Amino acid sequence: MSNYDLQAGDRDGVYTGPVRTCVGCGLQANRAELIRMVATQGSAHVDLSRSLPGRGAWIHPNLSCIKRARQRKTFMQRLRLQRDIHESVWQELDEAAHKMAHGALSS
Numbered sequence: 001m002s003n004y005d006l007q008a009g010d011r012d013g014v015y016t017g018p019v020r021t022c023v024g025c026g027l028q029a030n031r032a033e034l035i036r037m038v039a040t041q042g043s044a045h046v047d048l049s050r051s052l053p054g055r056g057a058w059i060h061p062n063l064s065c066i067k068r069a070r071q072r073k074t075f076m077q078r079l080r081l082q083r084d085i086h087e088s089v090w091q092e093l094d095e096a097a098h099k100m101a102h103g104a105l106s107s
Contacts, residue, residue: 020058023074024065034058035096037089039079046092055079061097066090 018031036047040054047056057078059065069075075085 022060022065023057023078024059024067024069027060029058029060031058033060035061035093035100037075037079037093039081042082044075044079044081044085044089046089046096048096059093059097061100063094063097066093066097 016030019028020031020034021028022034031050036050036052036056036058037044038047038052038054038056039045040052045052055078057075059069059075070085070090073084075081
């Protein structure tokens with residue numbers, strides 16, 4: 001079972017480095033443990049580099065957080081988007097979460 005399959009929140013509460021809040025579950029985690037989405041020019045993009053300019057929101061790389069954020073439209077709220085996030089962005093986020101959970105993305 002990978003982090004991709006686990007629920008968020010299995011942390012000991014000790015953080016080193018920048019801490020961000022997941023838009024899916026609301027728990028805090030190290031920035032390196034989360035994926036960043038960014039709003040630029042009115043649309044959302046997955047920011048794998050964690051450095052693109054624009055308003056950002058963070059999420060754990062697991063299905064439960066992604067599903068909850070999608071159902072509640074929390075990315076739209078946090079990124080202040082006027083329209084729904086395109087399906088291709090959700091697919092890119094899902095792929096990034098899967099790769100991150102399996103160690104294919106560096107932090």
